[in-house]
Amino acid sequence: MSLVLSDCGFTSEVIPVRHFFGTRQVPEGLDAPIQFGEITTGPPSFPFIASLKQIHSTxxxxxxxxxxxxVMTEGEGDALVTNQPQLLLVVxxxxCVPxxxxxxxxxxxxxxxxxxRGAVGGIVPKTIQTCVEQFDSDVAHMHVAxxxxxxxxxxxxxAEVIEPLQSRYPAWLGVLQETTVGKGMLDLKKLIWHQILASGLPExxxxxxxxxAHCRDDLFFSYRRDGKVNGTMLSGIMLPAETVKSKE
Ligand SMILES: [Zn+2]
Incomplete structure (x- = not known):
C-alpha cells in the first residue's frame, strides 16, 4: 500500500524540494503525530508546519x-506560499484537488x-500570480503538480457549478461533459491544468x-463517496535547509 505518491516533475537535482501527496494511510489531521512514511529521512524532518483553515476561497x-x-494553523485561506526553507506547507x-x-x-x-469553488474562482492562477508579484518568480521556471x-x-x-464555470471558461474542452439538462461530469484537474497553461507555464x-479519489477506496478518502468527512489526505511541500538555486 502506498503511503505517499510523488511526482516525477519535481524530483530532480535542480529542484531539491521535498513534497508528497498523501493517501488515506497517513494521519488524518495535524493534531495526530505526523509520520509521513518514506519521506521522513531523519529528525528533525519538518521543523515548521503551516496549514490553514480551508474555506473554499481564493x-x-x-x-x-x-x-x-x-505548527501554525491560524488563519483562513486555501493557498500557502513561501520562500522560507524548512517550512512545510500542508493542504x-x-x-478537492491538492x-x-x-x-x-x-x-x-x-x-x-x-x-x-476555489478552482472556478481562480485560486490556482492567483497563487501563481502571488509568487510573481511577491517574490519575482517567473512562470518559465515554475513546475506544478x-x-x-x-x-x-x-x-x-x-447548475450551481456549471453556470459560473461556463460563464468564465466557455472555451475549454474536456472540462465538462454534459450528461442531461443542467448536469454534467466535471474534470476539476483539467480545469486547473488549463488555468495553469493560461498563466504561461510551459506544458x-x-x-x-x-x-x-472516489474510485480508489483503497487509497483515498472521498467526501462524496463516504457521505461524510471520514478523513482527509495531507499533501505538502518544503524547501530544504539549503536551497540550491539554479544558475541557468
Ligand atoms: Zn472515479
Whole structure:
C-alpha cells in the first residue's frame, strides 16, 4: 500500500524540494503525530508546519519571514506560499484537488487546496500570480503538480457549478461533459491544468496525477463517496535547509 505518491516533475537535482501527496494511510489531521512514511529521512524532518483553515476561497497566505512555531494553523485561506526553507506547507483534501508548485530559480513554493469553488474562482492562477508579484518568480521556471482528487468519472455537478464555470471558461474542452439538462461530469484537474497553461507555464512543467479519489477506496478518502468527512489526505511541500538555486 502506498503511503505517499510523488511526482516525477519535481524530483530532480535542480529542484531539491521535498513534497508528497498523501493517501488515506497517513494521519488524518495535524493534531495526530505526523509520520509521513518514506519521506521522513531523519529528525528533525519538518521543523515548521503551516496549514490553514480551508474555506473554499481564493485567499492566499504568504510567509516571507521565518516562522517561529512548531505548527501554525491560524488563519483562513486555501493557498500557502513561501520562500522560507524548512517550512512545510500542508493542504488537506478529500475530493478537492491538492496542487503543489515550485519555482526552482527563486526558491519559492506553494500548496493549494482547490475544490470547485476555489478552482472556478481562480485560486490556482492567483497563487501563481502571488509568487510573481511577491517574490519575482517567473512562470518559465515554475513546475506544478496537480494531485489526486475526485475524477470526471465520479463528479457530477449541477447548475450551481456549471453556470459560473461556463460563464468564465466557455472555451475549454474536456472540462465538462454534459450528461442531461443542467448536469454534467466535471474534470476539476483539467480545469486547473488549463488555468495553469493560461498563466504561461510551459506544458511540460505541469504534471497531473489522474487517480480518482472516489474510485480508489483503497487509497483515498472521498467526501462524496463516504457521505461524510471520514478523513482527509495531507499533501505538502518544503524547501530544504539549503536551497540550491539554479544558475541557468
Ligand atoms: Zn472515479
Amino acid at each position: 485567499q492566499v497566505m504568504v510567509f516571507d519571514s521565518p516562522v517561529n512555531a512548531g 488537506r483534501t478529500a475530493d 496542487v503543489l508548485l515550485v519555482d526552482h530559480k527563486t526558491g519559492v513554493i506553494g500548496a493549494i487546496h482547490a475544490g470547485w 496537480i494531485g489526486p482528487s475526485i475524477g470526471p468519472c465520479c463528479y457530477e455537478v449541477d 511540460q512543467q505541469v504534471e497531473r496525477i489522474e487517480h480518482c
